[in-house]
Amino acid sequence: MLEIQDLRVRFGAFTAVDGVDLRVAPGEVLGIVGESGSGKSVSMMALMGLIDPPGQVTASALRFQGQDLLTMPAASRRRLIGRDIAMVFQDALASLNPSYTVGHQIEEVLRAHLGLRGDAARRRALELLEQVEIPDPASRLKAYPHELSGGMNQRVMIALAIACGPRLLIADEPTTALDVTIQAQIMDLLLRLQREQGMALVMITHDLAVVAEMAQRVAVMYAGQVVETGPLPEVFAAPRHPYTAALMAAIPEHNRGARRLQALPGIVPGALDRPAGCLFSPRCPRAQPRCQAERPAVVDGMRCFYPLTEETAA
Template sequence: MLRIRDLRVRFGAFPAVDGVDLDVAPGEVLGIVGESGSGKSVSMMALMGLIDPPGVTSAASLRFEDQDLLAMPAAARRRLVGKDIAMVFQDALASLNPSYTVGHQIEEVLQAHLGLRGAAARQRALELLQQVEIPDAASRLKAYPHELSGGMNQRVMIALAIACSPKLLIADEPTTALDVTIQAQIMDLLLRLQRERGMALVMITHDLAVVAEMAQRVAVMYAGQVVETGRLPEVFASPKHPYTAALMAAIPEHNRGARRLQALPGIVPGALDRPSGCLFSPRCPRMQDRCLAERPALDAGVRCFYPLIEETAA
């Protein structure tokens, strides 16, 4: 369904996304994980065509169902995005328009992409709020975003995203700033809708447990690159890249009885401290001279000259 090859996004001299390759099959759930600043959200914003100047997007291939998104006229891409490809953003309150009721905003989507108006649009908007399990949906149609809780606004965002029955739904940290109980409800809702509608789902999250439970495949990103990708639970059970192993080691469940959580020293490189060799080399416990001089390619699902699999195989 989705094929991305050598996706790059630059903001001036800074490569926020640096040669990302991703594939998503129809009906598949793909998890994208990594630290803040690793390029997860920017990659998907580029797919949606939402990178504004001074950001510059380029790719060798960016195709959705055999349609070339890069060569597509802007008007045709706007018709596609929001209908066949939809996105649930991190901060629902910031993404919704504070000047209009949630009902009006859902009806606006239905009118733009499906041509629904009047009573038909209102009825469909009501059905969507009911599908995302908002109580007293009829009265909520008349509510403004500031009158709803964070969890309710996130459900409204999901209703907007699924309004036109998309084939691909991207959920970008959909539970940010929500309490644990509401987080679980939102995740269950997304997975239920994905299964009922048969749509593909790309889940961007910091929560490895969520990915392990929901996704069939995972892409681990670091400093704008995919450093490891493969099927679950194999990737989490036997990580090949040292960064994936470090993420797994930092999970609280893996640190029971320890005085402190395991942590990875250092930070994701920025514009001024980007290594010329492997981008992970300044933080990698397995770093060797070759890592400082050369940048590894993604080979057999891992971007590393000395993957952990070598030790286990030996």
């Protein structure tokens, strides 16, 4: 359904996304994980056409159901984005327009992509709020975003995203700033909608447990690159890239009895300290001279010269 090859996003001298390759099959749930600053959100924003100047987006291929998103006319892409590809953003309150009611914003999507107006649009908006399990949906249609809780606003965002029956839904940290019980409800809602509607779902998150429970495949990103990708639970059970292994080692459940959580020294490289070789080499305990001089390519779903084996991982 979705094919991304050699996606690059630059902001001046800074390369935020550096040669990302991703594929998503129809009905598949793909998890994308990695530290803040690893390029997860920017990659998906580039797919949605939401990178404004001075940002520059290039790719060898950016195809959705065989359609080239890079070369199609702007009007055709606008018709596609929001209808067949939709996105749930991190901060619902910042993404919703504070000047319009929830109902008006949902009806605007229905009018733009499906041509619904008047009572038909209002009925469909009401159905969508019921679908995302908002209590008393008829009165919520008349509410402004600031009158709703964070969890309700996130449900409104999901209603907006699924309004036109998208084939691909991207959820970018959809539970940011929500309490634990609401987080679980939102995740359950997304997974239920994905199953009922048969759409593909790309879940961007820091929570490895969420990915382990929801996704069929995972892509691990670091410094704008995908460093490991593969099926679950195999990748988490036996990580081959040292960065994936470090993420797994930092999980609190793996540190029971220890005085401190395991952590990687250093930070994700920025614009001025980007290594010439492997981008992970300054923080990698397995780095060799070759890692500092050469940049590894992706081979069999992994970007590393010296991958972990079962023996070295143990």
